[in-house]
Amino acid sequence: MITQRIYEESGLFPSAINHVLINEYLPDQGIMPHQDGPAYFPVVAILSLGSPVVMDFIPHSRLRTCTDTWDNNDVKSEGSGEEPSEIETDKRMDNHHPFSVLLMPRSLLIFKDNAYSDYLHGIKDSEVHQYDEAINVAEPLVSHKFDQQLPEPGKAIQIVGNKDHKVIQRTAKRVSLTCRLVLKVQKKLFKF
Numbered sequence: 411m412i413t414q415r416i417y418e419e420s421g422l423f424p425s426a427i428n429h430v431l432i433n434e435y436l437p438d439q440g441i442m443p444h445q446d447g448p449a450y451f452p453v454v455a456i457l458s459l460g461s462p463v464v465m466d467f468i469p470h471s472r473l474r475t476c477t478d479t480w481d482n483n484d485v486k487s488e489g490s491g492e493e494p495s496e497i498e499t500d501k502r503m504d505n506h507h508p509f510s511v512l513l514m515p516r517s518l519l520i521f522k523d524n525a526y527s528d529y530l531h532g533i534k535d536s537e538v539h540q541y542d543e544a545i546n547v548a549e550p551l552v553s554h555k556f557d558q559q560l561p562e563p564g565k566a567i568q569i570v571g572n573k574d575h576k577v578i579q580r581t582a583k584r585v586s587l588t589c590r591l592v593l594k595v596q597k598k599l600f601k602f
């Protein structure tokens with residue numbers, strides 16, 4: 411089973427994956443920025459099928475509260491380990507910039523730790539996604555290779571990219587399998 415393979419090959423989950431959410435998206439549908447919350451172990455594996463999408467990661471608002479000090483790049487010293495100082499707070503914010511990831515069909519995205527706890531993740535409600543800023547921007551250049559292996563070549567993927575303007579057109583549905591580990595499975599819901 412796919413979850414077993416993800417569990418074994420990633421080595422990132424303390425026990426077998428016990429929760430899979432299947433989402434289906436029409437070409438103009440996304441998901442609003444959110445956090446997956448404390449019910450899950452903080453590692454998420456998302457398998458993507460169908461049209462590609464861009465997933466945006468946005469620093470959580472608690473890390474974006476004083477944007478006026480955002481440009482404070484000359485901070486070099488580490489804090490003393492006591493109360494967080496202003497410098498430490500700035501440094502922490504400096505480490506949290508928005509980023510995005512292009513999710514191609516049959517790709518597996520795994521995110522964890524800070525990406526789980528310090529960022530919201532979401533997908534725009536748009537048929538066209540820009541991936542210029544995606545951290546894996548080079549990937550679609552090789553994607554045509556596996557595009558040909560799909561049952562309907564070219565149906566799911568349309569990359570309208572050139573070197574200045576990198577966008578994907580979502581021409582088909584996208585189905586994702588979000589695989590997680592629920593830490594405490596309540597066996598008896600009602601205890602008297």
Ligand SMILES: O=C(O)CCC(=O)C(=O)O
Nearest residue numbers: 431433441446456586588
């Ligand atoms: O469909 C996706 O890629 C993301 C789904 C998601 O973030 C969720 O179900 O919590």
Ligand SMILES: [Fe+2]
Nearest residue numbers: 444445446531
């Ligand atoms: Fe999520």
